[in-house]
Every structure is written in C-alpha cells, then in structure tokens.
Amino acid sequence: MNILLLLLIIPTLTILALMFSKEREQARLVSVVGMGLQFVAAFYLLFAFLRERASGNTDDMLFTSSYMWFSPLNIRFDLGVDGVSVALIVLTAIVTLAGVFISWRMEDLAKEFFISLIALATGVFGFFVTLDLFTMFLFYELAVIPMYLLIGIWGSGPKEYSAMKLTLMLMGGSAFLLVGLLGLYFNSTGAADGHTFNLMEIAAGGIPVEAQRIFFPLTFVGFGVLGALFPFHTWSPDGHASAPTAVSMLHAGVLMKLGGYGCYRVAVFLMPQAASEMAWFFILLTGFSVIYGAFGAIRQTDLKYINAYSSVSHCGLVLFAILMLNKTAMNGAILQMISHGLMTALFFALIGMLYERTHTRIVQEMGGLMKVLPFISACYVIAGLASLGLPGLSGFVAEMTIFVGAFEHADAFHRVWTILAVSAIVVTAVYILRVVGTMLMGPVNNPEYAHLPAAAWYEKTGALLLILPIAAIGMAPLWLSEMIRFSLEPIIRQLGL
Amino acid sequence: MRHELQLLAVILVITCAEIYYSGKDKSGVVPLSIALFGLHALAGWFPIGEGALFGGMYRTHALIHFLKNVLDLGVLVVVLQTAGWVKKQLVPENRVSEFYLLLWSSLLGMYYMISSGDVLMLFIGLEMSTLPVAALAAYEVLRMRSAEAGIKMILMAGLASAITLMGISLLYGATGTFSLTVLSQKLTGTGLETLGFIFFFAGVAFKISLVPFHFWAPDVYEGAPTGIAGYLSVVSKGAAVFILMILLLGFAPALSGIWIGVLYLLAILTMTIGNLFALRQQNLKRFLAYSSVAQAGFILLGFLSAGQDGRASIIYFVLVYIFSNLAAFGVVHSVEAATGKENMDDYEGFYRVNPRLAMVMLLALFSLAGIPPLAGFFGKFFLFMSAAAGGYYVLLLIAVLNTVISLYYYLLIVRAMFLRKSAHPLPVIQNDYWMRASLLICVAGILVLGVSSGVYDYIFGLCVRL
Numbered sequence: 026m027n028i029l030l031l032l033l034i035i036p037t038l039t040i041l042a043l044m045f046s047k048e049r050e051q052a053r054l055v056s057v058v059g060m061g062l063q064f065v066a067a068f069y070l071l072f073a074f075l076r077e078r079a080s081g082n083t084d085d086m087l088f089t090s091s092y093m094w095f096s097p098l099n100i101r102f103d104l105g106v107d108g109v110s111v112a113l114i115v116l117t118a119i120v121t122l123a124g125v126f127i128s129w130r131m132e133d134l135a136k137e138f139f140i141s142l143i144a145l146a147t148g149v150f151g152f153f154v155t156l157d158l159f160t161m162f163l164f165y166e167l168a169v170i171p172m173y174l175l176i177g178i179w180g181s182g183p184k185e186y187s188a189m190k191l192t193l194m195l196m197g198g199s200a201f202l203l204v205g206l207l208g209l210y211f212n213s214t215g216a217a218d219g220h221t222f223n224l225m226e227i228a229a230g231g232i233p234v235e236a237q238r239i240f241f242p243l244t245f246v247g248f249g250v251l252g253a254l255f256p257f258h259t260w261s262p263d264g265h266a267s268a269p270t271a272v273s274m275l276h277a278g279v280l281m282k283l284g285g286y287g288c289y290r291v292a293v294f295l296m297p298q299a300a301s302e303m304a305w306f307f308i309l310l311t312g313f314s315v316i317y318g319a320f321g322a323i324r325q326t327d328l329k330y331i332n333a334y335s336s337v338s339h340c341g342l343v344l345f346a347i348l349m350l351n352k353t354a355m356n357g358a359i360l361q362m363i364s365h366g367l368m369t370a371l372f373f374a375l376i377g378m379l380y381e382r383t384h385t386r387i388v389q390e391m392g393g394l395m396k397v398l399p400f401i402s403a404c405y406v407i408a409g410l411a412s413l414g415l416p417g418l419s420g421f422v423a424e425m426t427i428f429v430g431a432f433e434h435a436d437a438f439h440r441v442w443t444i445l446a447v448s449a450i451v452v453t454a455v456y457i458l459r460v461v462g463t464m465l466m467g468p469v470n471n472p473e474y475a476h477l478p479a480a481a482w483y484e485k486t487g488a489l490l491l492i493l494p495i496a497a498i499g500m501a502p503l504w505l506s507e508m509i510r511f512s513l514e515p516i517i518r519q520l521g522l
Numbered sequence: 523m524r525h526e527l528q529l530l531a532v533i534l535v536i537t538c539a540e541i542y543y544s545g546k547d548k549s550g551v552v553p554l555s556i557a558l559f560g561l562h563a564l565a566g567w568f569p570i571g572e573g574a575l576f577g578g579m580y581r582t583h584a585l586i587h588f589l590k591n592v593l594d595l596g597v598l599v600v601v602l603q604t605a606g607w608v609k610k611q612l613v614p615e616n617r618v619s620e621f622y623l624l625l626w627s628s629l630l631g632m633y634y635m636i637s638s639g640d641v642l643m644l645f646i647g648l649e650m651s652t653l654p655v656a657a658l659a660a661y662e663v664l665r666m667r668s669a670e671a672g673i674k675m676i677l678m679a680g681l682a683s684a685i686t687l688m689g690i691s692l693l694y695g696a697t698g699t700f701s702l703t704v705l706s707q708k709l710t711g712t713g714l715e716t717l718g719f720i721f722f723f724a725g726v727a728f729k730i731s732l733v734p735f736h737f738w739a740p741d742v743y744e745g746a747p748t749g750i751a752g753y754l755s756v757v758s759k760g761a762a763v764f765i766l767m768i769l770l771l772g773f774a775p776a777l778s779g780i781w782i783g784v785l786y787l788l789a790i791l792t793m794t795i796g797n798l799f800a801l802r803q804q805n806l807k808r809f810l811a812y813s814s815v816a817q818a819g820f821i822l823l824g825f826l827s828a829g830q831d832g833r834a835s836i837i838y839f840v841l842v843y844i845f846s847n848l849a850a851f852g853v854v855h856s857v858e859a860a861t862g863k864e865n866m867d868d869y870e871g872f873y874r875v876n877p878r879l880a881m882v883m884l885l886a887l888f889s890l891a892g893i894p895p896l897a898g899f900f901g902k903f904f905l906f907m908s909a910a911a912g913g914y915y916v917l918l919l920i921a922v923l924n925t926v927i928s929l930y931y932y933l934l935i936v937r938a939m940f941l942r943k944s945a946h947p948l949p950v951i952q953n954d955y956w957m958r959a960s961l962l963i964c965v966a967g968i969l970v971l972g973v974s975s976g977v978y979d980y981i982f983g984l985c986v987r988l
Contacts, residue, residue: 096979097834166894178941189937203906204915208910239915
C-alpha cells in the first residue's frame with residue numbers, strides 16, 4: 026500500500042476509535058497512540074523519501090498513485106510528494122502530536138475536542154499528500170471547518186465572535202479559490218481525455234496566458250487569506266487569541282502553511298507568466314504584511330496577540346519570498362514555513378502553560394517567571410531567539426536564505442522592499458526581547474507565583490518535541506535545504522529561469 | 523406506467539383498508555401504509571423499458587424512471603417522519619387514510635408531470651401535485667396557522683396555474699400543437715412564443731419557489747405540519763426542478779438564448795434574497811424555508827451547462843438535497859413533537875442533552891452548506907462545475923460568495939446547539955422507530971452519497987438523453 030494513503034488512514038481510524046471511547050483518559054490515550062503512529066509514519070516517509078533520492082530517483086513526484094473517483098468528470102485522487110510536501114508532512118505530524126500532549130488535561134467534552142483536532146489534522150495531511158486540485162480543495166475545507174467548533178466550544182474570550190470571523194473569512198477565501206480552481210480545470214489541456222485537475226498534467230499542458238491573468242489573482246488571494254495576506258489577515262489575531270492552546274498551535278503552526286504551500290504549489294507553479302506579471306502587486310501586499318505584523322506585535326500586551334501578529338509578519342514573509350520567484354528565495358520560503366511552524370507552535374504551547382498557571386496573558390502582569398518556572402521560561406527564550414533569527418536555530422537559516430534570494434533581484438523595487446522587510450526582523454527583536462525582559466527576568470512580582478507548579482511530563486514532552494527539530498534544523502540545515510532545493514526544479518522550469 | 527399503477531394500487535388498498543380495522547383505533551393503518559409504500563419504492567428499482575402511451579402524451583425511459591425513484595425515496599422518508607405525528611394527531615380524529623391518499627395523489631401527479639410528453643398532460647400533473655398539498659398544509663384544521671398556510675398556498679397556486687395556462691394557450695396559439703416533441707421542433711423564439719414560454723415558466727418557478735415567486739414558502743412552511751413542510755421543500759421542489767430540466771434542456775434548447783438570461787438573473791436573485799432573508803430568521807421552519815429558497819438558486823446553475831454533466835449535477839444535487847434537508851426537518855420535527863418548540867434559542871445546549879440528534883442536525887446543516895466530505899459538498903461542487911463549464915465565472919463567483927453567507931446562518935444553529943449552554947435546555951428526546959429509521963436513512967445518504975462515486979457515475983450514465 027502507498028505510504029501516503031497510510032497517512033490518511035491512521036487519523037481516520039483514530040477518529041473512529043475516538044467515537045467509541047468513553048472517558049477522557051481513554052480519549053486522550055487513543056489520540057496519543059493514533060498521532061504517535063502518525064508521527065512514526067511521517068518519519069518513515071521522510072527516510073523512505075531520502076533513500077529513494079539517494080538511490081538516484083529523480084522524478085518530480087515520488088510515491089505517486091492515482092485512483093479514479095468521478096470518472097465522467099475526470100476527477101481523480103492523485104497522491105504524490107516531493108521534498109517540500111514531505112517536510113511539511115513531518116512538521117504537521119510533530120505539531121499534532123505535541124498538540125495532543127499539550128491538551129492532556131482537557132476537561133470539557135474531551136472526546137469531541139480530540140475528534141475535531143484530529144479531523145483538522147487529517148485535512149492538513151490530505152492537503153499535503155494530494156496532487157489533485159479537487160481533493161486539495163476538499164481537504165482545505167475539511168481543515169478549516171473544525172476550527173469553528175474548536176474555537177467556539179473550547180476557546181476563551183470573545184470566542185463566538187472569533188470563531189465565526191475566522192471561519193467566514195477562510196471560507197470566503199476558499200470561495201475565490203474555488204473559482205480559480207475551476208478556471209484552471211476548464212483551461213487545462215494536459216490530459217489525454219479532456220480537462221484535468223491533476224497538478225502535474227496541468228503544468229505540463231500549460232494554461233493560456235489570458236486565463237492565467239484572470240485566475241492567478243483569484244487563486245493567490247484564495248490561498249493568501251489562509252496565509253494571512255494583508256488585508257485579509259484580520260481573522261488571524263482574533264482567532265489565535267481565542268483558540269485553545271493546541272488549536273492555536275496547529276493553526277499557526279500548520280494551517281497557515283496551507284496558504285503558503287497553496288500559493289507556491291498551485292498559483293505560481295501552474296500560472297507562472299501571470300505570476301511574474303503580477304508579482305509586484307502582491308509583493309506590495311505581502312511586504313506590507315511583514316512590516317505591519319511586526320509593528321502590530323510591538324503594540325500588543327497580550328502574549329497571544331503578540332504571537333498572532335508576529336505570525337502575520339512571518340507568514341507574510343513566506344508569501345513575500347515565494348513571490349521573489351527565484352530558487353534561493355523559494356527555498357527560504359519553505360524553510361521559513363517549517364521553522365515558523367515549529368517555533369510558533371512552541372510559543373503557543375508555552376503561552377498556554379503560562380496561562381494555566383498565572384491565569385493572565387498580559388505581559389506586564391507577570392515578572393520573574395524564570396525563577397519559579399525555569400523549564401517553561403527557558404523554552405520561551407529558545408522560541409524567542411529562534412523567532413528573531415539567532416544563528417544556530419532554524420529561524421536564522423530560513424530568513425537568511427530568503428533575504429539572499431530576494432537580493433538577487435538587482436532592480437530598485439525589489440531592493441527597497443527587501444530592505445524594508447529585513448528591517449522588520451529588527452523589530453522582531455524588540456518585541457521578543459521586551460517580553461523576555463519584562464516577563465521572565467527581574468524579581469518575582471506576585472507572591473502567589475512562588476507556588477506555581479513546574480511543568481508536568483506531558484508539557485515537557487510537547488515542548489521538547491518542538492525544540493529538538495528547531496535546534497536540529499539550525500545546526501544542520503543542509504540536508505533539509507538540499508531536499509527542498511531539488512524539489513524546486515519543476516517550478517523553476519515553469520518560471521523559465 | 524408501472525410506477526403509476528403501483529402507486530394507484532397502494533392508494534386504493536389504503537383507502538379500503540380502513541374498513542377492515544374494526545373499532546375506533548385505526549392506528550394499524552400507519553404501519554400498513556409505510557410497509558406498502560416501502561414495497562412500492564423498492565419495486566420501483568426494477569428496470570423498466572422505454573416507450574410512449576396515449577399518442578405520445580405519456581412517455582418514459584430510464585432517466586424518467588430514475589427520477590421517479592428519487593421522488594419515492596423522498597416521500598418514503600417523509601412518510602417515516604410523519605408516522606409519529608399521524609398516530610398522535612390523526613388517529614384520534616380518524617383522518618389517517620385521507621392523509622396518505624392526499625400525499626400519494628400529489629406524488630402521482632408528479633409522476634405524470636415528469637412523464638408528460640404533452641403540455642396539457644404536464645398541466646394536469648402540475649395541478650394534481652399541487653392541490654392535495656394545499657389540503658395537507660391545512661391538515662391541522664383547528665390550528666389557525668395551518669389553515670392560513672392552506673389558504674395561502676391554494677391562492678398562490680391558483681394564481682400560478684392561471685398564469686401557466688395563459689402561457690400554454692399562447693404557446694398553442696403560436697405553434698398549433700400541444701406535443702412537446704413537435705413544439706420543440708417548431709419553436710423559433712418569436713415574440714409570442716417567448717411570452718408564452720415566460721408565462722409557462724412562472725408556473726413552474728412558483729413550485730420551485732424561485733424569487734420573485736417565493737413569498738408563499740416561509741408562511742406555508744411555518745404554518746403547515748412539519749412533515750408536510752419537509753415534503754414541500756424537498757419532494758415538491760425536486761419534482762418541479764426535474765420537470766424544468768426536462769423542458770428547458772430537453773425540449774426548449776432552441777429558446778436557450780432567452781431562458782439562459784432569465785435563469786442567470788433568477789439564480790442571482792434567488793440565492794441572494796433567500797440567503798439574506800434566512801440570516802434574520804428565528805423560527806427554524808421559516809429559516810429552513812429561506813434556506814431552501816437559496817438552495818433552489820444554486821440548482822439553477824446546473825442549467826447553464828448544456829451537456830450531460832449539467833443534467834447529472836442537477837439530479838445529483840436534488841438527491842443529496844433530499845437527504846440533507848429532510849434530516850434537518852426530521853430533527854426539527856422531533857423537537858417540535860416532543861416540546862412544541864421551534865425557535866433557534868430553544869436549541870441552546872442541545873448537544874449536551876441530545877448528542878445524537880445534534881450530530882444529525884450538524885451533518886445535515888454542513889451538508890446543506892457544502893462542507894466536505896459530506897454529500898452536499900459534492901452536489902454543490904458539480905453544480906459550480908456546470909456553471910464554469912458554460913463559462914459563467916461571474917455568476918459562479920456570486921454563487922460561491924453566497925455559500926459563504928449561507929454558511930454563516932447554518933453556523934448560527936451550530937452555535938446554538940454546540941457552543942452555547944442553556945439554563946433551560948430541551949429535555950431528552952425519545953424518538954419512535956420510524957423517525958429513527960428516517961434519520962438513519964438520511965445520515966447514511968449524507969455520508970455515503972458523496973464519497974462513493976458510484977451514484978454520480980450512474981446518474982451521469984442515465985443522463986445521455988432526456
């Protein structure tokens with residue numbers, strides 16, 4: 026059986042098993058076992074992929090298989106991965122498992138929580154393993170809709186408002202996307218028998234330039250909404266702030282990557298001419314996201330809002346790098362997706378742990394936590410340093426690559442925007458270090474904090490699951506970078522560079 | 523003709539059967555009716571040849587046969603859902619067999635309508651399918667709202683059929699024939715023909731409750747017994763969609779220059795107005811009425827692709843819609859039967875008390891909203907594909923944005939059921955076996971119909987001809 030199919034079957038079976046589970050203990054055990062298996066399967070896929078590549082297999086997509094679904098319309102379920110999707114699948118598996126550990130103490134309707142969480146993850150896995158626009162769209166919506174219940178039922182603050190806003194904005198994005206995808210289908214010529222949804226066939230056949238000009242913006246904006254493209258990013262801060270910990274982790278860590286991945290894999294890959302023509306406009310928007318997100322984060326006092334705005338900035342950088350339309354910058358974009366996914370998930374996990382203990386997320390109300398909660402605080406510092414791009418951690422590798430790639434454009438427009446985007450990184454340092462200084466350092470400002478319980482085993486497991494890869498990528502980025510670089514060949518071919 | 527004869531036999535048996543139940547308690551008629559209709563629905567699936575009768579007034583072939591089976595399925599679910607209500611309300615009043623008589627006569631009318639090869643036959647079928655439903659809407663005579671629903675329906679239906687007749691006479695005047703086949707050859711799109719056609723169209727549009735012929739729907743749905751509201755919104759609407767599809771795509775492609783423009787406009791109006799009005803509804807039956815108006819707007823997208831895919835997407839959507847909408851009506855019905863409540867606020871905290879019913883409702887609403895992997899997603903996707911196949915991308919964009927609006931109000935109910943906690947939640951609701959069976963059928967349909975592609979492929983194969 027195809028290993029990619031396994032990545033869909035395991036979470037589906039986990040959901041089924043959860044439906045028959047009774048108590049909280051049973052539900053979380055089932056979830057951990059299921060997602061643990063998924064974790065193993067994802068790493069197995071990674072090694073199998075590397076082995077294939079090492080043995081000289083240079084196909085664009087590996088582990089491909091194709092199942093006919095609706096034959097009259099030539100809708101198929103096509104599976105296949107390249108280095109980019111493998112990296113993102115592994116990321117998803119890590120973040121999901123960590124999320125399950127972090128939700129260990131879920132009280133209210135635990136079974137339903139885990140079902141929704143894993144349904145969301147299933148959507149994400151499906152999105153990354155498919156090579157077919159129809160199933161891609163299906164999994165995209167499947168990943169979005171559980172968010173409504175997850176935020177609405179288990180969230181905090183103005184949760185009903187945030188949940189509705191997030192769902193509607195993302196579904197609005199998917200509305201544009203649907204039009205774009207159908208446009209691609211009806212303009213496709215690659216298949217032997219009529220139109221096709223298959224990515225590789227569409228790419229091989231090419232889309233007429235006039236059609237590209239109409240459908241590129243629709244597709245890019247459709248995916249861009251999920252990637253927090255300005256001005257469609259407003260769901261993100263509210264959604265992240267209201268969501269329960271594990272959902273924020275999955276959402277910022279993985280779900281927002283769907284947007285970047287979609288822009289890269291569908292919008293730019295299939296419509297390269299329109300992409301080069303219109304890149305300038307979207308560079309303006311994404312460049313603005315980067316700067317605006319960074320300055321937005323400075324003004325916030327709520328930890329979750331700080332990280333939500335920082336996510337807008339970092340995800341904006343992903344789209345910004347993709348639009349540079351060259352190999353180095355795109356390589357950086359993928360690295361940034363992975364690095365940001367791990368680091369934001371870690372941030373949100375730690376914020377959740379802090380909130381559980383101090384019952385506040387306002388930075389100024391906390392102080393001296395390093396003395397009472399050394400483990401959590403140290404992890405927070407690590408996440409912060411990765412976020413501001415300290416060499417030796419994953420953030421540096423990604424951002425460095427992006428800016429080197431962006432600087433390959435010699436014209437004034439690209440240079441100016443690149444410099445502006447780089448300056449946003451400096452701003453990152455401001456808000457990260459300020460939080461670390463106020464919240465973690467200094468004297469303990471609340472006597473009650475002296476008795477805060479240390480991190481439990483499941484919290485430590487969750488945090489370590491995320492820190493290890495951050496450090497690993499930072500220390501030894503080359504193998505990952507090579508894996509991604511090789512997979513960028515098809516899109517570079519498409520762009521005619 | 524086998525379908526019609528079978529149903530007629532069932533009707534006659536039930537009419538006579540009452541005599542054999544001695545004494546006051548005639549509740550035995552209910553299971554007998556359900557069993558007989560179940561048999562009829564099952565027997566309908568045996569294949570049948572094609573042919574024409576009465577000099578071409580009546581015709582049938584594999585597709586028409588399938589459409590009747592789809593309607594049977596809808597009526598079967600309705601019959602199951604109303605069983606509890608019939609036993610509780612109608613048995614003491616001794617008005618059981620009339621109920622089934624009326625319901626099935628209306629279905630018989632729909633059979634004739636779909637099978638008609640002749641405009642007059644079509645008109646008779648249309649009337650026969652509408653009038654009994656007006657009586658059914660007023661079936662709880664002593665409840666004022668129900669009587670109001672009945673009178674409203676009959677007045678509007680009367681107006682609609684008058685306009686239809688006007689259209690028919692104009693068409694006859696222009697072409698000199700009633701036969702659809704001859705008509706389709708003679709139609710050239712002159713002014714008189716166009717006028718006649720538009721009048722004719724209005725009558726059918728009334729049954730589908732397209733804007734601006736939709737005003738009766740919310741009032742009638744709210745007043746009528748819930749099971750009948752479900753019947754109106756699903757079976758009656760489905761049959762009208764089928765006949766519109768046969769007429770427009772099968773017999774009037776010559777006039778497509780006219781009706782495509784009309785449908786384009788009506789689709790936008792119907793979706794948007796249905797959605798905007800649904801946003802503010804508190805009463806769930808009114809809410810479902812407006813949501814089903816909006817759904818009708820989506821169906822019109824399927825007409826814009828002349829090929830096999832367009833027809834297949836329409837039929838497939840109606841099939842999916844039967845399951846999704848009747849599941850929603852079933853839950854509303856069981857809540858209403860147990861507590862008499864039908865407002866959205868009453869559903870607050872529903873999941874914590876009645877998790878299964880709430881899950882059914884969730885699936886139904888998500889299917890109506892078009893969320894994967896439920897059947898509704900595939901249904902809508904294929905309709906959208908038809909619009910895109912015709913090249914109507916602007917309409918497509920309006921339609922998909924409308925689905926986002928519709929998602930908002932479907933989520934409002936989900937919010938009440940799942941997100942909110944209530945100080946006075948609804949009690950635990952115990953449904954009878956019939957209702958459970960009907961919900962089970964619906965849920966199975968919602969879950970299976972989309973993911974397994976066999977049904978769509980089958981329908982697509984049947985759509986070779988109309």
